[in-house]
Amino acid sequence: QVQLVQSGAEVKKPGASVKVSCKASGYTFTSYYLHWVRQAPGQGLEWVGIINPSTGSTTYARKFQGRVTMTRDTSTSTVYMELSSLRSEDTAVYYCARAPTVNYYFDYWGQGTLVTVSS
């Protein structure tokens, strides 16, 4: 069965970086795009960016450009999202989510990773 398993919760200080992983299984890793979506406490869903695991190409939300980097490791079927220059407003649950092509809905989601930014 399709699974997206994310890394565990992180606590970071302002100005630091965090790298969250999302390991895919149960399907052909390079055949589906992976998005990252975040959710601040008590808030809605916010799209962060997308990576094509086959080519490594990425598109980021304008808000995060310059601070976010998405990469993939095809040998382990894992994608990574690194967010730098963290501030308190980045405290959120970060989800990875799968989509069959670029213009497609998100059919499977990871369990989420809580990133807390606090001094």
Added chain:
Amino acid sequence: EIVLTQSPGTLSLSPGERATLSCRASQSVSSTYLAWYQQKPGQAPRLLIYGASSRATGIPDRFGGSGSGTDFTLTISRLEPEDFAVYYCQQYGSAPWTFGQGTKVEIK
């Protein structure tokens, strides 16, 4: 960027009642590219509806989607206890992919 506005913010209903949730887009969205998700506390969102009206695998037929252009609707014909949750609409036709702010369906 396409902004999605959901209404109402909160819907207070009893089990067995009908729920009607609205999602309005700031510009026209092809119905092909409109989805609805359900999210329960502490859980990831779950896909309910895609293409504005197609139910995802395993979604009961009490969930229905409709609409076109800038106005879309999610209807739950008879609320079951497990349906009390937050619902989000999403457009995935063009980057940046955007979500509505959510409608909470709570027990009255």
